[in-house]
Amino acid sequence: MASEHIVELSSANFDQEVLKSDTPVLVDFWAEWCGPCKMLTPVLDELASEYDGKVKVGKVNIDNDQPLSVQYGIQSIPTLLVFKGGQVQEQHVGLKSKTVLKEALDNAIG
Numbered sequence: 001m002a003s004e005h006i007v008e009l010s011s012a013n014f015d016q017e018v019l020k021s022d023t024p025v026l027v028d029f030w031a032e033w034c035g036p037c038k039m040l041t042p043v044l045d046e047l048a049s050e051y052d053g054k055v056k057v058g059k060v061n062i063d064n065d066q067p068l069s070v071q072y073g074i075q076s077i078p079t080l081l082v083f084k085g086g087q088v089q090e091q092h093v094g095l096k097s098k099t100v101l102k103e104a105l106d107n108a109i110g
Contacts, residue, residue, distance in 0.1 A: 005048035007058040010065045017058060019086040024108035025056040026101070029072070029079045031063050036095040037078045043098045047105065055105050084108045 030037035
């Protein structure tokens with residue numbers, strides 16, 4: 001895991017960390033072998049630090065937790081889902097800029 005502010009998510013803790021979270025959660029579905037996923041990691045680290053306490057950032061390794069990928073219909077990675085109140089508010093597929101992700105988080109907080 002790249003940052004102390006990013007939560008490693010799995011089927012075991014997804015319900016508690018994401019669906020029952022009091023704050024919005026940005027979930028990154030990724031894999032070790034995915035180049036764009038690796039390029040996105042520093043951006044997620046920055047966002048996790050900047051939004052600490054306002055938004056939770058978590059990562060799901062699709063190779064380690066396929067049921068979550070199936071449950072949320074993940075077809076391509078990276079896929080970023082913004083959850084609020086246990087529901088998906090926004091979905092972004094592919095490498096996105098920090099600006100686009102900040103806007104999504106600001107909307108979720110808003």
